[in-house]
Amino acid sequence: MFQFGKTVICSQDYPGFIVNRILMPMINEAFYTLYTGVATKEDIDCGMKLGTSHPMGPLELADFIGLDVCLSIMKILHHGLGESKYSPCPLLVQYVDAGYLGRKSGKGVYSYRASPSNGNPRSRI
Numbered sequence: 001m002f003q004f005g006k007t008v009i010c011s012q013d014y015p016g017f018i019v020n021r022i023l024m025p026m027i028n029e030a031f032y033t034l035y036t037g038v039a040t041k042e043d044i045d046c047g048m049k050l051g052t053s054h055p056m057g058p059l060e061l062a063d064f065i066g067l068d069v070c071l072s073i074m075k076i077l078h079h080g081l082g083e084s085k086y087s088p089c090p091l092l093v094q095y096v097d098a099g100y101l102g103r104k105s106g107k108g109v110y111s112y113r114a115s116p117s118n119g120n121p122r123s124r125i
Helices: 019-035 039-054 058-065 068-079 090-097
Strands: none
Touching: 019 039, 019 058, 019 068, 019 090, 039 058, 058 068, 068 090
């Protein structure tokens, strides 16, 4: 695999394997943090970018991945592992049910439609 510029990692055959099993609960917890009013979406993302040196916050990343994809993965983790900590946040479910799928639909946690007033494609809801 090194000839393709890729690094191989190994995992046992479990739902979510490695990356999704760690990443998706973090994204889900960011939704719970927003849902319960602990902080604004901007502060959640800013805090995680500053505190973890990630290039984007978890809510922005969820929009990039697709909220429907995030929800599907959380359902698979919840069903496959049977632990309540993998239960999808009701806010994530509400967004997907409303058609807010993230960047691909133009609206998710953030709005990605160009605003006539400022032309910024990352205008906030």
